[in-house]
Amino acid sequence: MKFVPYVIMIALLALLVLSVVYLSKKAILVFGIDQIWLAYVGISLLVVFFLVGSVALVNSTGVVGHTLYKIATIAMGVYLFLILSFLVVDTISLVIDIAPRTFGIIGMGMTLIVSIFGYWNSTNIRLTELNIPIKGLEKEIKAVHLTDTHIGHFRVNGFLQKIIDKTNAQNPDVIFLTGDYLDSKYALNKTHFEPLKQLNAPMYFVDGNHDKATDNDSIIALMRSVGVTVLENEVTHFNGLQIAGLNHMLADRNSFDMHASGDNPTVDETLQKLNIDKEKPTVLLHHAPNGIKHANQYGIDLYLAGHTHAGQIFPFTIFSNLIFEYNRGLHDYMGTKVLVSEGIGTMGPPFRIGTKSEVVSLTLSPNT
Structure with missing residues (x-):
C-alpha cells in the first residue's frame, strides 16, 4: 500500500504530459495555428506556471505573490475542466460531425459553465446531520465537526463568518x-x-498538515489566545465524553503518508502512551483517517477526521478513493465509527466538482 501514492503520482504526471499533447492538438485544430510548435510551447509554459506557482507561492504574503498564486491555482482548475470538456465534445463528435470552430465554442462554453459551478459549489456550505449512538454515553451531546477550513488566499473572514453562523x-x-x-x-x-x-x-482543535506547513506553533498560540483548547497528543474530558487529540502523524511504522513525517511518533505509538480508559465513551480527533485499527484496539468509539477533501474535484475523487481506505462519510470498523468529512475549504484550485463543502452536525446519543 505504501507504493500506491507513488504509482498514482507517476500516473498523474504521465496524464499531465498527455494532456499537453492533447490540448495542443486541439488548439491547433480550433484556432488554425500554422506554427505548431507555438501551441506546444504555449500550453507547456501554462502548465509550468500553474504547477510552480501553486507550490512556490502558496505562502506568499505580498500582493504580487498572493495574486499570482490565485491566478495559477485558478488556471490549474480551468485547465482540467477544459481537458474534460474537450474530451466530452470529442466523444460527441464520434456520432455527430462538428466543425473545428464549433468544437472550440462548445468546449470552451462547457469549461466556463463548469468553472462557475465548481466555484459556487465550493463556497456553498452544506449541512450534514448524523446521529451516532455511543456506548456508555450517559446523555445526548450535540457536536459540530469542522475540518479543512483552509482560511487563506481564497477564503478569509467573510467565509469564516458563514461557517460560524452555520455552526x-x-x-x-x-x-x-x-x-x-x-x-x-x-x-x-x-x-x-x-x-x-x-x-x-467549547472548541477542541488538532493540527493538520497545512497548519504544519504554514507555522504550527503560531497557529496553536493564536488558537489558544481566542479560547480554543488545543490537544497535542493528549486526553481531556467533556460531559462524560473522553476526547483524545493527536497531532498529524503516520498510522504506524509500516505506513506511508507524503504529508506526515516519519521522524515523528505514530498513531500506534502515541495511543499506547495516552492511558485511554477503554470503558469510557471516547472520541478521537486526528486530521487524517489513518491508524483506524490502532484506534479500535484502544477502545475508540468515534474517530473524526478530514484531510481527504473526498478528492475535491473529479476525477481526483477516483484517485482519492484509491489512496484512502476511508475517503468520505461515516463508516464502521469493528465497532469504531469512522467519520471523514469532505471539509469546508479547498486546497489549491477553488473549485469542487463531485464533492461538497460541509459542516457536520453530530448527535451523539447513548447506545442503549
Missing part, C-alpha cells in the same frame, strides 16, 4: 476542529482567529 445555528454543546485551519501564511494573523470567539460552545 452556531446548530446550538452545539461542543465543537471539534480537525486541522488545516489555514492554507498558508497569507492568513497567519489574529484577525483570522478572533471571529472564533463568536462560537457558542
Whole structure:
C-alpha cells in the first residue's frame, strides 16, 4: 500500500504530459495555428506556471505573490475542466460531425459553465446531520465537526463568518476542529482567529498538515489566545465524553503518508502512551483517517477526521478513493465509527466538482 501514492503520482504526471499533447492538438485544430510548435510551447509554459506557482507561492504574503498564486491555482482548475470538456465534445463528435470552430465554442462554453459551478459549489456550505449512538454515553451531546477550513488566499473572514453562523445555528454543546485551519501564511494573523470567539460552545482543535506547513506553533498560540483548547497528543474530558487529540502523524511504522513525517511518533505509538480508559465513551480527533485499527484496539468509539477533501474535484475523487481506505462519510470498523468529512475549504484550485463543502452536525446519543 505504501507504493500506491507513488504509482498514482507517476500516473498523474504521465496524464499531465498527455494532456499537453492533447490540448495542443486541439488548439491547433480550433484556432488554425500554422506554427505548431507555438501551441506546444504555449500550453507547456501554462502548465509550468500553474504547477510552480501553486507550490512556490502558496505562502506568499505580498500582493504580487498572493495574486499570482490565485491566478495559477485558478488556471490549474480551468485547465482540467477544459481537458474534460474537450474530451466530452470529442466523444460527441464520434456520432455527430462538428466543425473545428464549433468544437472550440462548445468546449470552451462547457469549461466556463463548469468553472462557475465548481466555484459556487465550493463556497456553498452544506449541512450534514448524523446521529451516532455511543456506548456508555450517559446523555445526548450535540457536536459540530469542522475540518479543512483552509482560511487563506481564497477564503478569509467573510467565509469564516458563514461557517460560524452555520455552526452556531446548530446550538452545539461542543465543537471539534480537525486541522488545516489555514492554507498558508497569507492568513497567519489574529484577525483570522478572533471571529472564533463568536462560537457558542467549547472548541477542541488538532493540527493538520497545512497548519504544519504554514507555522504550527503560531497557529496553536493564536488558537489558544481566542479560547480554543488545543490537544497535542493528549486526553481531556467533556460531559462524560473522553476526547483524545493527536497531532498529524503516520498510522504506524509500516505506513506511508507524503504529508506526515516519519521522524515523528505514530498513531500506534502515541495511543499506547495516552492511558485511554477503554470503558469510557471516547472520541478521537486526528486530521487524517489513518491508524483506524490502532484506534479500535484502544477502545475508540468515534474517530473524526478530514484531510481527504473526498478528492475535491473529479476525477481526483477516483484517485482519492484509491489512496484512502476511508475517503468520505461515516463508516464502521469493528465497532469504531469512522467519520471523514469532505471539509469546508479547498486546497489549491477553488473549485469542487463531485464533492461538497460541509459542516457536520453530530448527535451523539447513548447506545442503549
